[in-house]
Amino acid sequence: MKRFFDVTFRPFFVITGIVTALGALNAFWPRWTAEKVDLIPFNQDYTIILQHWGFMLGVLGVFMIVAAFSRAWRNPILIFSACEKGFIVYLVGTNFSQPYARGLWAGAAMDATVVLYTIVYFLAGGFRNPAKQ
Numbered sequence: 001m002k003r004f005f006d007v008t009f010r011p012f013f014v015i016t017g018i019v020t021a022l023g024a025l026n027a028f029w030p031r032w033t034a035e036k037v038d039l040i041p042f043n044q045d046y047t048i049i050l051q052h053w054g055f056m057l058g059v060l061g062v063f064m065i066v067a068a069f070s071r072a073w074r075n076p077i078l079i080f081s082a083c084e085k086g087f088i089v090y091l092v093g094t095n096f097s098q099p100y101a102r103g104l105w106a107g108a109a110m111d112a113t114v115v116l117y118t119i120v121y122f123l124a125g126g127f128r129n130p131a132k133q
Helices: 002-028 032-037 044-069 071-094 097-124
Strands: none
Touching: 002 032, 002 044, 032 044, 044 071, 044 097, 071 097
């Protein structure tokens, strides 16, 4: 299992970090992102929430990329990432029949993959002090 993570960790978190960081589109172009990417009607009243969510996704994505290269960043970023992504998977899954969840399925699928990968990573020994590995 160690060999698997030695080979896949960096590319997995660089790719998923980039995709996560693309959520920053919500911060800068909330109307376009809501209508074209999230596939939900844009509501001006929620612009600030969309922008904040976009900013948080952008930062998380960048931190995931940094964690791919910095062992000292791995545990805190992976724990936060798994919590945030696990919650959105839960929200999309429990609202699957609602029209506002339809554009979020692809992101939720990727997020579920990140959560599962992270769980297996930690079960395989990822909680060891990463700075000393």
